[in-house]
Amino acid sequence: MQGGGGGSESGSMSTVSREDNMVMSSEDSSCSDESELELGLGLSLGGFKMHQVSRGGHYARILTAKDFPSVISASSSPSSSSSSSSSSSSSSSSLSRANVTAGTKRTADSVAAANSSSQVVGWPPIRAYRMNSMVNQAKNQATEGFNSTMENHKSETSTVEKGTTGISSYQNSGNAKLRKSLFVKVNMDGIPIGRKVDMNAHESYEKLAKTLEDMFLKTTPNVNPAGSRALKLGMMNKLTRSSKLLDGSSDFVLTYEDKEGDWMLVGDVPWKVFLSSVKRLRIMRTSEATGLAPRLHERNCQRQRSKHI
Amino acid sequence: MQKEMAYSFPDEVLKHVFSFIQSDKDRNAVSLVCKSWYEIERWCRRKVFIGNCYAVSPRMVIRRFPEVRSIELKGKPHFADFNLVPDGWGGYVLQWIAEMAGAYPWLGEIRLKRMVVTDESLELIAKSFKNFKVLVLFSCEGFSTDGLAAIAASCKNLRELDLRESEVDDLSGHWLAQFPETCTSLVSLNISCLGSDEVSFSALERLVDRCPNLRSLQLNRAVTLDKIANILRRAPQLVDFGTGNYAAELQPDVFSNLAGAFSSCKELKSLSGFWDVVPAYLPALYSICPRLTSLNLSYATIQSPDLIKLVSHCPRLQRLLFLIQVLDYVEDSGLEELASSCKDLQELRVFPSDPFGVEPNVSLTEQGLVAVSLGCPKLQSVLYFCRRMSNAALVTIAQNCPNLTRFRLCIIEPKTPDYLTLEPLDAGFGAIVEHCKDLRRLSLSGLLTDHVFEYIGTYGKKLEMLSVAFAGDSDLGLHHVLSGCESLRKLEIRDCPFGDKALLANAAKLETMRSLWMSSCAVSFGACKLLGQKMPKLNVEVIDETEPPDSRPESYPVDKLYIYRSVAGPRFDMPPFVWSMDEAVKILH
Numbered sequence: 015m016q017g018g019g020g021g022s023e024s025g026s027m028s029t030v031s032r033e034d035n036m037v038m039s040s041e042d043s044s045c046s047d048e049s050e051l052e053l054g055l056g057l058s059l060g061g062f063k064m065h066q067v068s069r070g071g072h073y074a075r076i077l078t079a080k081d082f083p084s085v086i087s088a089s090s091s092p093s094s095s096s097s098s099s100s101s102s103s104s105s106s107s108s109l110s111r112a113n114v115t116a117g118t119k120r121t122a123d124s125v126a127a128a129n130s131s132s133q134v135v136g137w138p139p140i141r142a143y144r145m146n147s148m149v150n151q152a153k154n155q156a157t158e159g160f161n162s163t164m165e166n167h168k169s170e171t172s173t174v175e176k177g178t179t180g181i182s183s184y185q186n187s188g189n190a191k192l193r194k195s196l197f198v199k200v201n202m203d204g205i206p207i208g209r210k211v212d213m214n215a216h217e218s219y220e221k222l223a224k225t226l227e228d229m230f231l232k233t234t235p236n237v238n239p240a241g242s243r244a245l246k247l248g249m250m251n252k253l254t255r256s257s258k259l260l261d262g263s264s265d266f267v268l269t270y271e272d273k274e275g276d277w278m279l280v281g282d283v284p285w286k287v288f289l290s291s292v293k294r295l296r297i298m299r300t301s302e303a304t305g306l307a308p309r310l311h312e313r314n315c316q317r318q319r320s321k322h323i
Numbered sequence: 324m325q326k327e328m329a330y331s332f333p334d335e336v337l338k339h340v341f342s343f344i345q346s347d348k349d350r351n352a353v354s355l356v357c358k359s360w361y362e363i364e365r366w367c368r369r370k371v372f373i374g375n376c377y378a379v380s381p382r383m384v385i386r387r388f389p390e391v392r393s394i395e396l397k398g399k400p401h402f403a404d405f406n407l408v409p410d411g412w413g414g415y416v417l418q419w420i421a422e423m424a425g426a427y428p429w430l431g432e433i434r435l436k437r438m439v440v441t442d443e444s445l446e447l448i449a450k451s452f453k454n455f456k457v458l459v460l461f462s463c464e465g466f467s468t469d470g471l472a473a474i475a476a477s478c479k480n481l482r483e484l485d486l487r488e489s490e491v492d493d494l495s496g497h498w499l500a501q502f503p504e505t506c507t508s509l510v511s512l513n514i515s516c517l518g519s520d521e522v523s524f525s526a527l528e529r530l531v532d533r534c535p536n537l538r539s540l541q542l543n544r545a546v547t548l549d550k551i552a553n554i555l556r557r558a559p560q561l562v563d564f565g566t567g568n569y570a571a572e573l574q575p576d577v578f579s580n581l582a583g584a585f586s587s588c589k590e591l592k593s594l595s596g597f598w599d600v601v602p603a604y605l606p607a608l609y610s611i612c613p614r615l616t617s618l619n620l621s622y623a624t625i626q627s628p629d630l631i632k633l634v635s636h637c638p639r640l641q642r643l644l645f646l647i648q649v650l651d652y653v654e655d656s657g658l659e660e661l662a663s664s665c666k667d668l669q670e671l672r673v674f675p676s677d678p679f680g681v682e683p684n685v686s687l688t689e690q691g692l693v694a695v696s697l698g699c700p701k702l703q704s705v706l707y708f709c710r711r712m713s714n715a716a717l718v719t720i721a722q723n724c725p726n727l728t729r730f731r732l733c734i735i736e737p738k739t740p741d742y743l744t745l746e747p748l749d750a751g752f753g754a755i756v757e758h759c760k761d762l763r764r765l766s767l768s769g770l771l772t773d774h775v776f777e778y779i780g781t782y783g784k785k786l787e788m789l790s791v792a793f794a795g796d797s798d799l800g801l802h803h804v805l806s807g808c809e810s811l812r813k814l815e816i817r818d819c820p821f822g823d824k825a826l827l828a829n830a831a832k833l834e835t836m837r838s839l840w841m842s843s844c845a846v847s848f849g850a851c852k853l854l855g856q857k858m859p860k861l862n863v864e865v866i867d868e869t870e871p872p873d874s875r876p877e878s879y880p881v882d883k884l885y886i887y888r889s890v891a892g893p894r895f896d897m898p899p900f901v902w903s904m905d906e907a908v909k910i911l912h
Contacts, residue, residue, distance in 0.1 A: 139733060143516070209410045228868075229868070
């Protein structure tokens with residue numbers, strides 16, 4: 015394809031190649047200014063345009079979040095909803111407005127978050143790989159492998175022990191605000207895409223079950239046009255009634271794999287014990303879970319018996 | 324133009340000239356000169372880097388570059404490293420492999436970062452590319468040792484297998500034994516991410532034995548200290564070595580064996596690994612310390628005096644990554660020692676051992692970093708976790724190290740002010756961007772107002788990547804960055820009061836960037852829809868795991884927002900909790 019082509023053709027090709035180049039190179043070519051879409055967008059929000067504000071303040075004032083009390087800074091941490099003293103009053107008023115709005119789960123969450131000491135996900139920014147490494151180190155040091163070393167080398171023992179206290183805080187945090195995440199994989203029978211849930215973000219079995227129900231069993235109206243339609247339709251067909259994962263009244267039960275590799279029914283041991291032994295979760299069809307936990311079968315029998323009475 | 328073309332070189336000559344041009348940027352410039360250069364260049368481009376796998380489709384890449392031998396792809400946004408991107412978000416590589424299997428029979432190198440790689444993908448790689456040489460899976464997930472076995476068995480000329488920081492399902496430890504006896508080509512093997520049972524040590528030994536070109540080897544934790552000597556004696560040509568576990572009962576014969584094995588590695592320049600360190604075994608390294616240029620002790624739970632002793636033996640250290648322990652000793656003095664002995668230091672990373680502790684770690688403060696900035700004039704790259712900072716310290720650091728290209732500071736408690744003056748840290752970070760004219764990457768922390776963004780927008784002309792958390796007062800902050808930072812490619816923001824104004828006023832800027840991530844900010848669903856509608860070359864994706872964004876009022880802020888430019892249009896593999904704002908897609912629905 016040598017030469018040839020009119021001016022317009024080469025013009026369009028170079029546009030295409032610039033675009034292609036932009037996505038396929040590690041560095042940008044120079045940015046083009048021709049597509050400055052400023053006010054077309056600003057207009058729909060009331061003809062607003064950004065100005066630089068001088069320290070003197072005699073330019074047009076920049077509208078900030080506090081001018082729009084309807085914009086709720088609903089986040090998981092309290093710090094951002096009260097990021098500066100000037101915005102705190104508006105955010106509390108917006109939160110009380112939000113309280114009036116009925117039925118939105120997020121509202122309740124944001125109020126709760128503002129009030130309680132919340133837990134900040136992903137902060138400080140330490141990669142999951144590193145966190146998992148440190149947790150495993152703490153476990154190793156606490157269990158076998160080190161006992162003999164400790165006996166033989168007293169001076170090193172004391173330093174090693176001091177060392178482990180620091181590392182072990184990766185597992186159990188004293189700071190309610192910043193706590194370590196403990197993500198475990200969750201798979202549900204019939205759904206190819208698994209999810210991950212943060213065990214440390216839940217204080218009880220009930221909370222965990224609720225999260226999982228929201229994740230997997232919620233009958234969301236199909237508003238997402240793209241994405242795997244077949245998958246979502248399949249999900250909706252399966253789950254047409256609200257389900258409770260813990261009391262055996264649904265088609266599915268919640269099970270987990272423990273440290274020894276055994277699959278157990280969730281809910282039999284105290285929550286803290288469960289946290290320390292859970293490796294991954296599986297939402298299993300009740301029909302497949304019969305061999306797993308005799309107690310489940312018993313519970314169902316009891317329920318049926320009580321119904322008959 | 325036609326007249327000039329008559330005097331230009333024949334294609335073969337141009338092709339030869341272009342073969343010396345390796346950088347993507349230069350190659351792109353070449354392709355824009357004229358139509359014929361575009362054609363010649365695209366047929367001879369052998370290496371393609373795609374920073375966002377959704378920015379372009381496999382078919383488009385193949386159509387334009389038919390003769391690619393090496394491809395690098397990145398998937399998930401950076402904040403996925405900190406669990407901010409839900410599982411199932413995307414980044415699947417299978418479709419790429421499937422299309423390239425047909426189009427690039429001679430593909431030899433695949434490098435992936437933050438992508439989901441399945442066993443099926445690995446098996447497809449193994450059987451499709453006869454000349455396969457390099458597989459790097461950096462921070463990937465979704466595969467098991469079965470997939471690795473397929474690679475090992477089929478790739479006869481494999482040179483590089485690097486699985487760093489990936490998540491691998493352990494099904495069997497015998498995949499290493501799948502490397503045929505005829506495979507002698509390995510140059511680099513990084514299996515440090517594998518768990519306890521995933522490697523057969525005898526297979527590893529035999530493999531190391533028969534690969535005389537092995538330069539880089541990172542073992543996993545299952546390999547115990549006593550086995551290191553065996554490996555090293557089989558590979559004295561190693562340049563880069565990662566130990567497994569570095570703990571054992573102190574035994575004189577094991578120690579001397581280890582020390583001897585290390586000293587026989589005359590080329591060894593870089594060390595890492597060191598899980599579960601027993602300090603008594605560190606002196607085994609002393610003989611190679613004078614040659615070391617890179618030392619990664621960031622998993623080593625050793626304490627300051629042992630660290631100081633070790634580092635003082637390494638005067639040529641250019642790169643040091645280490646973990647600061649909670650101790651009785653003052654860690655700043657350890658850094659001061661470092662500053663006085665390692666004058667060539669270019670990169671420093673300090674990780675917290677106790678990031679969630681209630682008590683502040685008083686052992687490590689800003690003083691350590693100031694000391695290093697003073698003593699190490701070549702310092703270019705810093706990642707530093709600490710609990711307190713001052714503007715004065717930051718100004719000093721900025722003035723001492725004008726050559727900084729990467730500066731990432733994490734003050735552990737969000738919104739911590741200058742501990743001396745209780746003011747925001749705007750001036751300190753402002754000094755960093757002002758003095759460090761080549762700064763390409765910056766991560767902020769501490770108490771920050773809109774002013775810091777004004778500095779960044781004014782001075783950060785070379786800034787390519789900016790990470791912001793719990794900072795700023797208003798949209799003006801975001802506006803400063805988007806309007807001022809000319810080289811900005813990646814912007815990631817969490818928990819900041821930035822809303823619609825700055826985003827919409829700077830919509831065009833987003834087309835010049837690779838991506839923008841905003842989570843727990845104040846961008847409304849309405850603004851996202853508007854952006855998606857007005858900017859067809861952007862994919863605007865809203866992530867919400869609780870409920871669909873249009874079940875709430877339009878003014879309601881979205882939970883997470885990821886915007887990236889793309890010539891491929893919206894993607895079709897979005898999970899149920901990701902919503903595309905693309906108008907065309909909505910019309911389809």
